[in-house]
Amino acid sequence: MSDSTEKPPIIRFQGLEKAFGDLKVLQGIDIDIPEGQCVSIIGPSGSGKSTLLRVLMTLEEPTGGRVEVEGESLYTMKRNGEEVPASRAHISRIRRKICMVFQHFNLFPHMKVIRNVTEAPIHVLGLSKREARERAESYLEMVGLSDKLNAYPAQLSGGQKQRVAIARALAMRPKIMLFDEITSALDPELVGGVLDLLREIKESGDMTMLIVTHEMKFARDSSDRVLFFDEGVIREDSDPKRIFTNPEHDRTRQFLDTILSEQA
Amino acid sequence: MEWQWDWALVGHILPELARAFRVTIAATVFGFSLALVGGLLLTILRRSRWKIISWPAHFTVEFIRSTPLLVQLFFIYFVLPIQLPDFGGMFTSAFVTGVLALGLHYSSYTSEVYRAGIDGVPKGQWEAAAALNMSRGRTWTSVVLPQAIPPVLPALGNYLIAMFKDTPLLYAISVAEVLTAAYQIGSQRFQYVEAFTIVGALFLIVSLISAWLIRRMERWTALPAQ
Ligand SMILES: Nc1ncnc2c1ncn2[C@@H]1O[C@H](COP(=O)(O)OP(=O)(O)OP(=O)(O)O)[C@@H](O)[C@H]1O
Ligand SMILES: [Mg+2]
Numbered sequence: 001m002s003d004s005t006e007k008p009p010i011i012r013f014q015g016l017e018k019a020f021g022d023l024k025v026l027q028g029i030d031i032d033i034p035e036g037q038c039v040s041i042i043g044p045s046g047s048g049k050s051t052l053l054r055v056l057m058t059l060e061e062p063t064g065g066r067v068e069v070e071g072e073s074l075y076t077m078k079r080n081g082e083e084v085p086a087s088r089a090h091i092s093r094i095r096r097k098i099c100m101v102f103q104h105f106n107l108f109p110h111m112k113v114i115r116n117v118t119e120a121p122i123h124v125l126g127l128s129k130r131e132a133r134e135r136a137e138s139y140l141e142m143v144g145l146s147d148k149l150n151a152y153p154a155q156l157s158g159g160q161k162q163r164v165a166i167a168r169a170l171a172m173r174p175k176i177m178l179f180d181e182i183t184s185a186l187d188p189e190l191v192g193g194v195l196d197l198l199r200e201i202k203e204s205g206d207m208t209m210l211i212v213t214h215e216m217k218f219a220r221d222s223s224d225r226v227l228f229f230d231e232g233v234i235r236e237d238s239d240p241k242r243i244f245t246n247p248e249h250d251r252t253r254q255f256l257d258t259i260l261s262e263q264a
Numbered sequence: 265m266e267w268q269w270d271w272a273l274v275g276h277i278l279p280e281l282a283r284a285f286r287v288t289i290a291a292t293v294f295g296f297s298l299a300l301v302g303g304l305l306l307t308i309l310r311r312s313r314w315k316i317i318s319w320p321a322h323f324t325v326e327f328i329r330s331t332p333l334l335v336q337l338f339f340i341y342f343v344l345p346i347q348l349p350d351f352g353g354m355f356t357s358a359f360v361t362g363v364l365a366l367g368l369h370y371s372s373y374t375s376e377v378y379r380a381g382i383d384g385v386p387k388g389q390w391e392a393a394a395a396l397n398m399s400r401g402r403t404w405t406s407v408v409l410p411q412a413i414p415p416v417l418p419a420l421g422n423y424l425i426a427m428f429k430d431t432p433l434l435y436a437i438s439v440a441e442v443l444t445a446a447y448q449i450g451s452q453r454f455q456y457v458e459a460f461t462i463v464g465a466l467f468l469i470v471s472l473i474s475a476w477l478i479r480r481m482e483r484w485t486a487l488p489a490q
Contacts, residue, residue: 059391096397106392110410119406120396172396 008071010035010176010208011056017064018051025051027232028065035175036206040219040240043229044255049212052229053178056210057100058091069094069176096124099174103181105161107153107168113140114149117168125172132171139167143197159190166197177201179211191215198222216260220244228252273458277449281459284445285466291362291441292428298367299427300420303374307382308404310375328372334433337365341437362434362441370427377419381412414482421478425471442466 009032016029025048033039041049054060056067058074067074076083077090108116117136121127127135140146143163153161162182169177179198183191195218202209202222213219219226219240226243228236228251236243236252247253309321328336341361385408393403432443446463450456 057391057395059394092397092399095394098395099397100395102388102392102395104388106386106388106395108389108392108407108411120398123402123406124397124399168396 007035008068009033010070011210012068012071013052013065014068015065016052016055016062016067018048018055018060019063025232026055026062029232029234031227031234031237033208033210035208037225038202038209038223039211039225039227040223041210041212041227041229042214042216042219042255042259043227043235047229048232049229050180053100053180053210053212056176057098057178058095059100069097096172097174098176098178099169099172100178100180101162101165101169101182103184105153105158105165105185107161107164109153112150112152113145113156113164116153116164117171120168121171135171136167139170140164142170142200143167144193157190158186159193162186162190162194163197166194166201170201174207176208176210179209179213181212181214183213183215195222214259216244216256216263228255230255267457270455270458273453273455274462277459278462280449281442281445281462281466284440285442287359287439288428288431288441289470291359291366291431291434291439292424294363295366295431296370296424296427298363299370299374299423302367302371303376304378306371306375307378310379311382325372325375328369333365333369333430334436336369337362337433337437340365340368358434358437358439361437362431362439366427366430366434370423373423374420377416377423378412380419381416382408384415385411417482418478421474421481424478425474428471428474429467 011031011033013029013031016026017024018026029052041052043049051060055062056069056074062075066076072094073083073086074091074094075086077086078084108119111119114133114136117140118127118129118132121132121135122129137146137149140149143166145160145163145167148156148160148164153164156164162185166182182198183194186194195215198209198211198218199222201207211218211223221240223240226236226238226240227234228238228243228247228249230251235249236247238248243252244256247256306321306325310318310325312318312321341358389407389411390403393407398406431441434441435443435447438444442463446456446459449459
């Protein structure tokens with residue numbers, strides 16, 4: 001909050017709204033995220049956490065408000081001094097800075113692990129096959145899967161699949177990474193390893209990370225900032241230590257009491 | 265007078281029928297290639313977000329499926345050259361007309377097959393491709409089609425065999441395919457049994473072999489188990 005840099009925030013949501021028919025899922029999100037911050041997003045089921053990430057990834061179109069990435073509007077562009085809906089090329093150029101990892105991995109089942117990781121760098125970033133392969137090998141080594149290059153996703157455990165999905169996203173070298181409950185579909189004994197990997201990614205670069213999670217220990221100990229989502233608004237935007245010891249809102253306290261007693 | 269199967273006649277007419285059967289095979293191969301490409305094109309157009317593109321594609325499929333192949337054949341052969349004199353030159357060859365009609369007709373069926381295959385690809389696959397910033401084209405070629413097509417190969421194969429068995433309709437526009445040849449041979453000598461029996465046998469053999477090959481192909485292209 002004390003940032004007073006010249007640079008615009010890497011992500012800015014302004015009055016962001018999203019409705020599915022009559023259901024208002026996001027009801028005016030206003031928030032700035034400075035570059036390099038690691039933000040945990042917590043909140044009850046159905047509060048709009050995934051929707052926020054999906055709007056930023058352009059998987060859902062907002063029904064109101066504004067999204068800016070590095071000062072540029074994502075869904076609109078300037079033409080002859082007027083603000084018009086963004087072209088596909090405009091969206092694609094900005095979207096290139098962002099990558100997302102999903103709860104259910106969404107690996108490409110017909111490709112071997114190595115090709116899952118090289119496909120987009122070759123065809124989207126224009127890397128040569130060799131460069132892409134070297135890059136993929138280094139990220140797969142980082143996630144501890146050097147011995148699985150030629151396996152198919154179906155031959156991996158859930159935790160391994162999620163590591164491949166993380167390597168696949170990292171290989172795009174995005175400035176912003178979105179993680180949507182990436183440990184929720186994993187067996188409990190595999191969760192820790194994937195969370196360690198998130199910490200490692202955080203330490204190893206200046207990537208901006210938005211992490212939707214139910215892992216409260218991770219949110220408290222490993223993120224720079226915690227957003228508490230409730231009924232489509234950000235109820236609390238806080239320092240991780242404070243939100244867990246002394247939340248401002250009763251809703252936050254209730255939510256944390258419930259979930260912490262479950263995870264105790 | 266007692267009728268007898270004439271082996272000498274069989275030996276005599278077999279080479280001619282075999283030659284005509286090559287035309288049948290060629291019409292099938294070209295016609296089905298057209299149907300494979302045309303059907304895919306129709307499917308992709310039908311999925312367009314713009315109604316001005318999706319609606320005509322939709323209508324084309326419905327129209328083709330609701331009218332008989334023979335009518336379409338006559339329409340392309342007799343009506344289009346008159347209505348569209350500029351394109352008339354293309355349709356002077358009965359064979360080309362036949363291939364076009366078969367290809368177009370079966371495009372509507374393959375289009376439905378592709379659609380089923382594409383609908384079977386989970387939404388998460390499209391989203392993963394978008395999250396990696398793949399273009400629409402790249403998403404189709406790298407992610408969607410390689411998953412959509414293998415499961416529908418049997419259905420496509422069935423339509424290949426169905427089209428093969430529809431090629432005798434080209435007799436109606438005098439394409440020199442195998443039924444036309446058999447009819448000519450028969451009427452020259454008033455001996456139809458041998459010629460038509462051979463035609464039947466040729467269709468049977470090729471259909472059986474194709475069915476077997478298609479089953480083999482399914483096994484080669486099977487996705488790794490989930
Ligand atoms: N495509 C859609 N069509 C209709 N409603 C949707 C759609 N996607 C999400 N919703 C609804 O929007 C609301 C918010 O969903 P969202 O997935 O953002 O919640 P969430 O905070 O991520 O919840 P969870 O913790 O369960 O993942 C839910 O009520 C959900 O049913
Ligand atoms: Mg969610």
